[in-house]
Amino acid sequence: MVISSLIVESHAGRTAEVRSALAGIGGVEVHSVHGNSIVVSIEAASLSISQSISAALVQIPGVAAVQLVYANFEDDPQIQAKLKGAAS
Amino acid sequence: MELTRRNFVKSTAVAMATAAAAGTAVSFAGCSPSSGGTNTGGGGGDSSMVADQTYTAVCRYCGVGCGVLVGVKDGVIISVEGDPENQSNLGALCIKGQSLAQLLYADDRLTVPLIRDDKSTKGTDGGLREATWEEALDLVAEKLKATWQTDKTRMAFWASGQLPITDGYVLAKFWKAGLLSNNIDPNARLCMASAVVAFMNVFSTDEPANCYADIDEADVFITWGANMYEAHPVLYQRLVGRKNTDTNVKHYDLGTIKTRTSEGAKTLIFNPGTDIAIANCICNYLVANQLYDEAFVSDHLKFQTGMTDLGNAFEDGYDGTDVIKNSGTTAESSLEEFASLVAPYTFEYTAELSGVAAADLEELAKLFADKSLKIMSFWTMGVNQHNRGTWMNHCIYNAHLLAGKYAQPGCGAFSLTGQPTACGTAREVGTFSHRLPADLVVANEAHRRYTEAVWDLPEGYLDEIQANGPHTVKIFRDMSSGKYDFFWSTCNNWAVSMPNLTRFLGKGDKKGIIDTFVVVNEVYPTLSCQYADVVLPAAMWVEREGQFGNAERRTSVFEKAVDPPGEAKWDMWIILQVARRVLDGAKIGEEDAFSKLFGFIWEGDDFKADARETCKAVWEEYRIFSNPSMKASVEALNTESKLKMEAKQLAPYDEYLTNHGLLWPVREVDGKWLGTSWRFNAGGPQEAGYDAVGVETYGEAGKAGDLSFYKTAGMKPAVCFRPYEPPALSPDDEYPFWFVTGRLLEQWHTGSNTTRIPDLNNTLPEALLYINDADASALGIASGDNVRVTSQYGTFEIKATTDKRVEPPAGRVFAPFFSTDNLINLAVEDIYCPLSKEPDYKKTPVKIEKA
């Protein structure tokens, strides 16, 4: 699994609306809300899917920005293939 | 990943984000150097959970210049995080930055040199064959040398705001001193030239006086023709963070179309080109009502008038007309004369002209009159890519300077850049056709002498290049007229980014680009490669060491983290391999020209040292320009010609690694190298980011706001009156729509890299034409329909959308340029600002038909 954590920053007054939109997206888990900052994690089968999800978050109405805090993609198939290539 | 490890990684990730969210507002609002670490929870350390090694780097996309930490395992990048210690982003990254690890690994990387034997295959997918480096370099050098020796007006290099600083410096030295040619210009001509000319005109020194941390203290934001949500996401996030911490903070978004940046802002949509009238209207209110800052005006400012009625660059001979040759001329003026010149720009007149309500204009003007408010203006391509782009930059400074709102914490006028090192390389090392390194220009004798002293050249050696070279549009216009034999580019994709591609890609009579011998250094196949005679595969980003200089004057180093694939090579290596072949047998005085210029880093057929030591050696030479005390002959000229070269002072190379980037000018105080957050401002010590050393050395203490504009003649920047003059072309019955171009978040740099990142590309897979609902239904167009867009320059097909990501008002349409499937620049006019020669990409009249 590719696991990442992000902060979704919403415009003032739109946090609840953004939060419920986030909750409806597969692979996204909302952990906590701090003012207008919403902490989410994404779990996805590949880096590509993970980033498609985070890219989609940016387009949710009321979202001002999506900030990646941490991404671990050691399980990404493409990276695994590169690593295997490097090892061989 | 095993479940326990997965849980561990996930809980760590969430804990880091929670800590960062709790700290985000604090770190961005306070922006103290020590608060940055809270923003990402110290992600760098955590990447060592899996990475063998972590390297510091800078994002290679936009001009925000976010610091990143690159985790590498077994020679492969496995993680990228924001660098909390880089003060430009304090650990934040946008989705492009998050995807950086994928940047190197798309399947179609160029890994071997390619040669085209049959020119008739240009403009197609085929025709390139693999070659050895020896064959490719020999061929490129042979063609360049032949052109250089026969007629060097028929060769050109197109440089880039993505080429790292030391590469750009070596390139400029090769072209200007080695080939004695000014036929070199960067792609920054297309995005930043108007800003540069205005900086030089007003302040006699390039680049902003303020810094990003000012966002955390501003009371009012004004975005002028800037879609920061899409184009400068991490700064926009910081801006929204500031608004979210204090509901009194206001944002005014001025533009010709509504964008995602408008959300939460008071949006003032104006008619194309009338931004100059709006800025003049603000100035009129300030001077007519004596609401300007009197102390600031009397201590710091002078007044000027300039040439007017400049016409537009329809004809190739435009630059040679008397009116344009004199277009930069100014005359001394007075506050009274300025007041009379802006007097016509009343709220009523400006409202009628611009379409912005008079009450809104008054509200805006009153902000500038309020002495207690800290205002930050930001602008980008809406201002720069403008047929009066330099003028509009002047006009923003006029308003800020009259109001005394410049170069202070939380308060200033800030020109943003689009590319990661438009400032650091394109502007600072001298890759413009009129420039030498460090703000010096070829036309100034003292500047040439100074450069000769740094480069150890005989006195007068550079006199041969005292006339400015051709600017970018002139190069392309002349190339399309068959006046070029050799053209070389790196880190850019002109076949997508130039305006009027119908002409410049030789559509129809196959002139120009087809006949010219074209060399392209690239990392992925681009449309430009389809027109190349030779494609040289380059190492990209952290496959080599380099440095970027971002929009807030921060220079940062990115370390080499992994090896390039196949036979891809470092751009500097490629440039020097060609240089040594072309300069073979050439002399400077009695010495071998190549050895004299590059013997300090090169021996035989390779670098003398590794990448780090090579970069350091180049940097130490470049640093002499801004640290004249490093060389006696240079120091003497700096004093004698009063050049004040320390105004751009740079630090020793290692300091940039230790500090995760530094803002120039960098000063040595008590053995420590300290950056400058607010140029010209002596309101505090150097340690706190003030320009204490600069003002003490060259300026005057005790002036209004503790400022001293020590680089400007008489220490007085000019408020120069610039009138509203209409766009070059306006919609008519045949071409009834304004066509505005721009960029959207996911696709950057003509898509040459971002289209390779599946997530970015999947989110924004194609360029769409954004059209207003009413216009769409009047034309019988539904969202998703293919339409044909045609101007008097050319035509292209594109899918229309009424999606609200971009909301043009009636009569205007918008599309981003990145897609080779929808080559929108086929229809974009090549009209440019007469002073900066930067094209206007924002105002082409077009017609739209259902395809």
Ligand code: SF4
């Ligand atoms: S694209 Fe720009 S804003 Fe995004 S991470 Fe890179 S430098 Fe920062």
